[in-house]
Amino acid sequence: MVKVNLWGSLKSAASGRASIDVEAQTIRQMFRALGEQEPGLVPILDSGITVAIDGQIYRDDWFKEVDDDSEVYLLPRMEGG
Amino acid sequence: MLDKTAENGEFKVIGTRPERPDGVDKVTGRARFGADMVMPGMLIGKVLRSPHAHANIKSIDTSAAEALEGVKAVITAADFTADVPEAEYDTMVNCIAHGKALYDGHGVAAVAATSRSIANKALKLIKVEYEVLPHVTDVEEACKDDAPLLHDNIFTEGLEETPTTPSNISGRVQFGHGDVDEGFAAADKVVERKFRTEATHQGYIEPHACVGNLSPDGTGELWCCTQGHFMVRNSCAAILGLDISRLRVTASEIGGGFGGKTTIFIEPLALALSRKAGRPVKLVMSRDEVFRATGPTSSASMWIKIGAKNDGTITAMEGLLKYQGGAFKGSWVSLGCMTAFACYRADHMKTVGYDVLVNRPRAAAYRAPGAPMAAFAVESVVTELAGELGRDPLEFRLQNAAKEGDQSSYGPKHRAHGLMETLEQAKAHDHYNAPLGPNQGRGVACGFWFNFGGQTSTSLNIGADGTVNVSVGTVDVGGSRASMCLMVAEELGVPYEKVRCVVADTSSLGHNDITDGSRTTFSSGMALILSARDAKQKLCARAAKIWEIPEDAVEWVDGHARPAGPNAGEFDPMSLAEVAGKAETTGGPIAGHHECNARGAGVSFATHMVDTEVDPETGRVTVLRYTVFQDAGKAIHPAYVEGQFQGGAVQGIGWAINEEYIYGEDGRLQNAGFLDYRIPVASDLPMIDTVIIETPNKGHPYGVRGVGETSIVPPMAAIANSVSAAAGVRLTELPMSPPRVLKAMDDAKA
Numbered sequence: 039m040v041k042v043n044l045w046g047s048l049k050s051a052a053s054g055r056a057s058i059d060v061e062a063q064t065i066r067q068m069f070r071a072l073g074e075q076e077p078g079l080v081p082i083l084d085s086g087i088t089v090a091i092d093g094q095i096y097r098d099d100w101f102k103e104v105d106d107d108s109e110v111y112l113l114p115r116m117e118g119g
Numbered sequence: 120m121l122d123k124t125a126e127n128g129e130f131k132v133i134g135t136r137p138e139r140p141d142g143v144d145k146v147t148g149r150a151r152f153g154a155d156m157v158m159p160g161m162l163i164g165k166v167l168r169s170p171h172a173h174a175n176i177k178s179i180d181t182s183a184a185e186a187l188e189g190v191k192a193v194i195t196a197a198d199f200t201a202d203v204p205e206a207e208y209d210t211m212v213n214c215i216a217h218g219k220a221l222y223d224g225h226g227v228a229a230v231a232a233t234s235r236s237i238a239n240k241a242l243k244l245i246k247v248e249y250e251v252l253p254h255v256t257d258v259e260e261a262c263k264d265d266a267p268l269l270h271d272n273i274f275t276e277g278l279e280e281t282p283t284t285p286s287n288i289s290g291r292v293q294f295g296h297g298d299v300d301e302g303f304a305a306a307d308k309v310v311e312r313k314f315r316t317e318a319t320h321q322g323y324i325e326p327h328a329c330v331g332n333l334s335p336d337g338t339g340e341l342w343c344c345t346q347g348h349f350m351v352r353n354s355c356a357a358i359l360g361l362d363i364s365r366l367r368v369t370a371s372e373i374g375g376g377f378g379g380k381t382t383i384f385i386e387p388l389a390l391a392l393s394r395k396a397g398r399p400v401k402l403v404m405s406r407d408e409v410f411r412a413t414g415p416t417s418s419a420s421m422w423i424k425i426g427a428k429n430d431g432t433i434t435a436m437e438g439l440l441k442y443q444g445g446a447f448k449g450s451w452v453s454l455g456c457m458t459a460f461a462c463y464r465a466d467h468m469k470t471v472g473y474d475v476l477v478n479r480p481r482a483a484a485y486r487a488p489g490a491p492m493a494a495f496a497v498e499s500v501v502t503e504l505a506g507e508l509g510r511d512p513l514e515f516r517l518q519n520a521a522k523e524g525d526q527s528s529y530g531p532k533h534r535a536h537g538l539m540e541t542l543e544q545a546k547a548h549d550h551y552n553a554p555l556g557p558n559q560g561r562g563v564a565c566g567f568w569f570n571f572g573g574q575t576s577t578s579l580n581i582g583a584d585g586t587v588n589v590s591v592g593t594v595d596v597g598g599s600r601a602s603m604c605l606m607v608a609e610e611l612g613v614p615y616e617k618v619r620c621v622v623a624d625t626s627s628l629g630h631n632d633i634t635d636g637s638r639t640t641f642s643s644g645m646a647l648i649l650s651a652r653d654a655k656q657k658l659c660a661r662a663a664k665i666w667e668i669p670e671d672a673v674e675w676v677d678g679h680a681r682p683a684g685p686n687a688g689e690f691d692p693m694s695l696a697e698v699a700g701k702a703e704t705t706g707g708p709i710a711g712h713h714e715c716n717a718r719g720a721g722v723s724f725a726t727h728m729v730d731t732e733v734d735p736e737t738g739r740v741t742v743l744r745y746t747v748f749q750d751a752g753k754a755i756h757p758a759y760v761e762g763q764f765q766g767g768a769v770q771g772i773g774w775a776i777n778e779e780y781i782y783g784e785d786g787r788l789q790n791a792g793f794l795d796y797r798i799p800v801a802s803d804l805p806m807i808d809t810v811i812i813e814t815p816n817k818g819h820p821y822g823v824r825g826v827g828e829t830s831i832v833p834p835m836a837a838i839a840n841s842v843s844a845a846a847g848v849r850l851t852e853l854p855m856s857p858p859r860v861l862k863a864m865d866d867a868k869a
Contacts, residue, residue, distance in 0.1 A: 054279075119487060
């Protein structure tokens, strides 16, 4: 199981949960599992967000592998200047 | 991924400082910028802009303008379809108002005519009936319950309870870990303060300019100055209902962007006018239009509280940030919240941010968007807290600096980075111990930025003479073409001068994301290194064919194909030019390509140090000395890296001391020009000294980290700490203009 940590205000879309455990080997599978557990997250996931895996930032990278012992954080979509 | 390092002595041209490939064109005037394009039959476009900060548009009568001789097209919102993807809708409405003018300068109509004077005359003939509405331009005022409401369909997102009434607060975000109440209870000293910053413009010298040429059959071309021509293509195609493959966009040379050219303002208007007129249309913004209608950064209102033990250990950090994003969602307050405390380690951290709507132009990115304001507030409190504890500000930061493995303020644990090295080098630098005179002060501050990768496509073609052309789709805003040539020269083992780089149009390469997020040298560099490795395999294969030996018996060393070992046979090495010269007879052109969504961008930290002098009679601040210490991972072309460090520092100096948007009671911008909105010029500044720190990013073949944005994060804070020391009073509002500094000093005396 991968423990997915949510950023603070994302909890309001996830029944108040700060983290969610899911079965997933990739970011795409993780998103799908998160949406199944917490449908309120689906529009936010669909709008494009950032994922940090072991401190590394990933955007739009469905097939990045996720290990059970990975540290995973969902973060708002990031853009720079 | 990291496979070449300076420590191993593997670099031959990386780290050198060759001449820039665009230098001659730029100093001789041959370089073509946005406004330089001329097409046969071209018309001149102009945009009519709202004089009101907030008004319903009851009607627009364009008949008199259309009847004017020489006018070939007039457009309003009615010329745009409502069937636009949600992601582009706000962008379209920002280009041309749909029923409501949301800020002074909001476009309401546009004309195309055979001359500029006719176009200007036509604008005066357009009759717009406005119903003027109450307006709000201040971020705190906009948050009040009785503030004029900009949109009746925006409800605050991110609240635990779903709101039932619309609001100017479009969203709330929160980050952090631990329990800040517990952390503050454990502190011996706590400092909290409120801060405000005004909106500032990116200040690029080149105004937005484009030429659009769109045929009635839906095929077209667009020439424009932008940081991302693929973004321009996709946005314009969506807004105008075109197939993206039918619109070819070419990026001109760019006279500065700094984030402000990561969206569109006039491009769909030029194309819509062209479609209607059946001729090419050029649109060039005036400086007044640039200020009134393109994206400045947010103005901000912030509260920061930090606690520490007497031994200097920070126990808790808390912040409340309110950023206005203009009349639309998206102020980058979330990035302000995420970066605010990123330089520090503490068990208890919390940041809350509000994205606020006001009657101002839509905020655009500006180098590390959202981060500099937050750093101004946080680093001011950090220095003040260090002072209250009797600690040296650099020592205090060294004690509390985030390190690899520490939980970051935005969530995940930090990976390896160079923050400690920037602090240690700052402490050891002679600047830190240089004597100060009367009315002078020294300030330090740290800053952080994420850096990104993103979609990237590159191509590399080897000519018959062994010279190399590379094509990238990332606009060169800061010298990236030179860095690209260096990386390809390094890989292929050929001289830098034999490699030329062009920014290809949107029909020539796969999609490339915008030049933003300090990603270009990282992402396009990575893709080109892999393109070159692709080409090297092919070069070896051609040599193998010539020698009639297996491909894996050939290796590429120092720009030559060589037999890989004694069993491969005795052959003289073949240079790139020799292999390329036989391309026609060995299989045709030799090229390398790579497409990717670049992973592995490494975060970047900086520490800035500045000395200022405050005139006690006028409050004027003079910057005396400035030194930047920043981690670049690996500096491909150190002169350009230094330029990025210096540019960020100088823009931060302007933001700190001079620059601000000034709105009148009528909600109109009062200083829409460089005479009244003063950016620093060379005579205002000392030489900005730089120290490049190289902590390799393991996510890039050569260790590159983006450097374009971090350098603007610490300056306002460093200058505020310096000015506060010189003036003897804490400055909490930007800009620290003479009247504001003088008042603070007078108030302190009183």
